[in-house]
Amino acid sequence: MADIRDVAKRAGVAPITVSRCINNSGYCSPETRARVEAAISELGFVPNRMASGLRSKRSNTLALVLTDITNPFFTTIARGVEDTASEAGYTVIFCNTDESVIKEQMYLHMLVEKRVDGILLVPAQSGLDSVAFIKQQNTPLVILDRRVADLNTDVVRCDSFGGAYELTRLLLSLGHRDIAVLNGPDGVSTSIDRLLGYRKALAEAGIPANSKWEYFGEFNQKSGYEMAHKIMAEAPLPTALFATNNFIAFGALKALREIGLRVPEDVAVVGFDDLPPALVTFPFLTVADQPAYEMGRRAIEILLNKLSGEISDQYQDVVLPAEIVIRQSSGQAR
Amino acid sequence: MADIRDVAKRAGVAPITVSRCINNSGYCSPETRARVEAAISELGFVPNRMASGLRSKRSNTLALVLTDITNPFFTTIARGVEDTASEAGYTVIFCNTDESVIKEQMYLHMLVEKRVDGILLVPAQSGLDSVAFIKQQNTPLVILDRRVADLNTDVVRCDSFGGAYELTRLLLSLGHRDIAVLNGPDGVSTSIDRLLGYRKALAEAGIPANSKWEYFGEFNQKSGYEMAHKIMAEAPLPTALFATNNFIAFGALKALREIGLRVPEDVAVVGFDDLPPALVTFPFLTVADQPAYEMGRRAIEILLNKLSGEISDQYQDVVLPAEIVIRQSSGQAR
C-alpha cells in the first residue's frame, strides 16, 4: 500500500506538501495540487489515519456508549449523533452496556486506548466511577439521557420529572385515584425523576403515596411483564398503570392481555417514550414522547464545540421537554 | 499522559517487556508482571492503540455499513455484530448510508483511511464499485443481507426468494388470486428475489403475472403508504397486499386505514421482517421473519475467521431461512 512518500516522489514534491494537500492545511499552488492529486489517484493512495492521529493526537473518532441500541429511543439518539458527527468528519463507535457497570468500564477503557476525541455516555447506574475515569484522562465528555452526581459535567436529557408529572395529572383528570408505577432500576436518574413527578402530581391531588404501587424493575419488556403480573395478582387493584419506558409498557400490556383485562376499559395504561411512526401499525399508547433525535444532536453539538476549543468552565444541563401524546390506552373520563 | 517508557522506567524493565505484559504476547515472569502492573496503575497508564496499530498494522476495529440503523431489522443485526465483535476484542464503527451510493463510498473511504481490520457491508444498490474498492485495498469484507454481482465475495443473507414464495402460497391457499406486491428499490437484490418468489408461487397456481400489481418504491413507511394509496385508487382492486419489508407494511396499513378498508376483512396484508417482541403491543401482521441477530453473528464470525488467517479461496454464500409467522392480518380462507 502506497504511502505519502511514494506519492511525493511521483509528484516531484516533498512528503509534507502531500500532507498539506490532503488535509488542506497550509498553502499549495493549484499546479502542485493537481500533480499531487494525480499521483494519489494513480497510486490508489489512501492516507493512514492511525499514523496521522499518532502525530496530531486526534483520532477523528467519537464514541456513543449506551445501554441498548435495540431500544428505538436509543436508536433514534444514535441516528442523531451519527448524522451530526459524520457531517463534521467524525466516525462514531457504538457500545452497548446492557446497564452493566462492568461492561461500561471495559468499553470506556477501550475507547481511551483508542484515543477517541470525545465520548457520549448514557451511564449505567450512577456513572460515578466512569465519569471520574474519563475526566482523569481529559477526554471530552457529554452525558446523555441521565443525570449524574458530578455537577461539573455537561448533560443533555429530557424532562423526566415534568413528563411523569403531566402523565399522572392526565390520569388523575380522567378520574383515576389508584395508579401504579412500573419503574426501571432505582439507581438510574430517569427512574427516580419519573417517580418524583408521579408523586408530586398525586400529592397535589391530595392522594397519599402508596409504596405498594411503586415498583422498581428493569427497563425491558420482561420486567414490565412481571411487574404487571405481580401488581394484578392481589387486591387492591390499581385502575391505571404508569410504565416508565416503552419496553416496560409493552410488557405490561402483554401481561394484562393474558390476564384478560382490557385496556383502557379495565385498566388505563400510559408510558414513557413513543415509537417512531414507521414502527407502529395502530397508534394506541398514551405516552410522554422524548425528542430522542434532538437529544442526540444537541449532545454531539456540545461535544463538537468542546473539541473545537471552545474552552468553557460553564457546564450545561440541557433539559428538553417531553411531549404528552394522548391516545386510546389512557381511556375516557370515568 | 504517561507512555510505555515511563512505565518501563518505573518498573525497572525495558519498554518491550511492558508491551508484552499489556498484550499477553511472549513470556514474562509473575514477579515482572506484578511490578509492571503496579507501575501501570500508579501512573494511570493507558496504552495508545493508534501507536500500536501503526506498528502492528491492526486497528482492532471493524465497521458495519448499513442503510439505516433505525430499522429494527438492522438494529438487531447490529446487536449481533457488536456482541460477537466485542467478545473478540474488537470495537465496531456504524455507518448509515440511507441507500445512497455516494454516502456509502464516502464512508468506505473513511474506513479504509482508519485501516479498519474488516468491513461488513449492506450494499446500497448493486454495490459493484464499493466491493471493488474494498477488495483493491485488501480489506477483508463480508456482504450482509443482499447479493452482489461479484461472486468472489462472502455473503450472509436470508432466503428472500423462499420467504416470498411461502408468503404468497399462504395467500393463495386462503383463496386470494389478486395479490399486489409493494416492493423496495428495483436495484436491490432483496427486492428482486422477493418479487421472483412471489411470481413463482403465482405461476405454480396458474395465475399470470400482472405487472400492474408489481410496484417498486423505497424500503420506508412513506413509500409503502404511497404505493398502497395508488393501488387502491383504481379498479381492479387486489384482495391482498404483499409488503416486502416492515416499513412498507406499516405504511400500507396506515393508508388502508385512511381509506376505510379493514384488514384482513377487506384486504389481507402480509409483510417481510418481524418486529422484536419488545416493540409490539398486539402482534397482528403475518410475516416472513428473518433471523437478523443470527445474520449479524454469522457475518462477523466469517470476518473474524478471515482475520485470524484462515486463508480460504472458498467464498461462502450463507443463506438462512425465513420463518413464516401467521397472525391476523392474512385473515381466514375466503
Place this chain on the structure above:
DNA sequence: CTGTTAGCGCGTTCAT
C-alpha cells in the same frame, strides 16, 4: 524470560 535496535506513516516545528 528479557533486552536492543530500528522504523511503522505521518505532521509538528522551524527554516527558506
Place this chain on the structure above:
DNA sequence: ATGAACGCGCTAACAG
C-alpha cells in the same frame, strides 16, 4: 509557497 529533520508511542525482528 515549499522543504528538512525529527519524533509521536509502540512493537517486529533479532539477540541473548
